[in-house]
Amino acid sequence: MTEASPAEALCVICGRAGTAPMAPPRRTLARGADPDDASYSIIAVLPDVALCAEHFEDVRRGELSIGWCDAEQCRLYGEHGQPSPCGEPFKTLKR
Ligand SMILES: [Zn+2]
Numbered sequence: 506m507t508e509a510s511p512a513e514a515l516c517v518i519c520g521r522a523g524t525a526p527m528a529p530p531r532r533t534l535a536r537g538a539d540p541d542d543a544s545y546s547i548i549a550v551l552p553d554v555a556l557c558a559e560h561f562e563d564v565r566r567g568e569l570s571i572g573w574c575d576a577e578q579c580r581l582y583g584e585h586g587q588p589s590p591c592g593e594p595f596k597t598l599k600r
């Protein structure tokens with residue numbers, strides 16, 4: 506009677522157990538030359554964002570925004586505007 510549990514998610518802000526997963530954001534990486542051909546844009550789905558209850562509330566109230574660092578060595582979520590491990594600040598996610 507073991508339930509298959511999803512991989513343990515940790516809050517992207519504080520690293521505590523994440524209890525409030527958000528839908529994975531999408532972003533457009535590149536657009537084709539032909540604007541009529543929608544299939545030409547490359548959409549990447551980023552990994553799920555997990556937040557602890559506390560930070561989920563902060564995001565919901567608009568007091569915290571989640572950013573993303575797209576550097577090869579990072580590819581991490583973090584608090585928008587804060588420096589990521591590579592030194593670049595986490596950037597706004599486009600939804
Ligand atoms: Zn947290």
Ligand SMILES: [Zn+2]
Pocket residue numbers: 574575576578579580589590591592593
């Ligand atoms: Zn980085």
